[in-house]
Amino acid sequence: MKIIDDKTYYKMSELVEQTKLSNHTISFYSKKGLLPNTLSTSKNMKYYPQITITVLNMIKYFKENLNFSIDYIKELFDYYQIDFNDRAELILQSIQMLSSEIRNPISKKDLDKELVNEAIKLDLIDDKEIYFKTEIEVLNVYAELRSYEIATELINEYVITSKKLAKLERQLSKKVLEKTGYLPEILVLNILNSFKPYIFNRQTIEEFKRLDYE
Structure with a gap:
């Protein structure tokens, strides 16, 4: 780790250690334009800005958990004009990429x-x-x-509940940031992609089971 102009940078070996990705893989992602620009010193040593770790973790998550190809991830990065300077904005953009695939326009x-x-x-x-x-x-x-009378009522409740939950999520995220100064991007993605759907669907299953007894 190196501090340059009050900003934290990492060597390739440190990125490998932090992300468990090979230097070949990281170099490949860099050539594909998926990583922020590096900083070269007079000794011809490349240093990667701190946000590179967040970006690499995002790419790793998309590949391993969602089976997104590197070419498709590149499409997503280009479409959402990924901000490599603001970690909070980057996490927000990752949520957008997770929730809305830019396929079949x-x-x-x-x-x-x-x-x-x-x-x-x-x-x-x-x-x-x-x-x-x-x-x-x-x-x-x-x-x-929409052919069912109860549909609009059900959808309204979905939207109302989702907005309430979103506010609670924002409040919790704010508390985590205030306490630790850091919000793990993988935690955010895991909550959205697996934890939250599981919790909601589990309760739906329980309700449908009751149909057998009514």
Whole structure:
């Protein structure tokens, strides 16, 4: 670790130790444009900014847990214009990448106008010109749900509950940051990708089991 202009930098060997990735892999990611710019000293030694560890952990998570290819991760980084200077912003962008795959883009004008407007009004999707895979899946499910009278009530409760939970998550994250000065990006991704869906789906399963006894 080296302090240059009051900023922390790491050598390649330190990145390998911190992330458990090989120097070949890290160099490959750098050549693909997935890592922030390095700093070279007069001794021709390359140093990587501290945020590189966060970026590497993100890439590792996307590959190992979501089976994202490096080319697709590069597409995500380019689309969201990854900010290599702000760790908090980087974690926020990783959440966006996790929740909305940028595959199979469809123009708003090519979708059912009434369906899209209803979904926007219910706060299921954002109002924009291009929608991607996950958003289209949401629209398709909503198209099926809207034929049931209880659908709007159920969706409203989903949205209300998700907003309340999001505020609690933000408050908890703030407390963690205040206490430790650090919010592990992998913890955030694990909560979103596995822990939270498990908790919600577990309760849904329990409720559906009760149908057998009613």
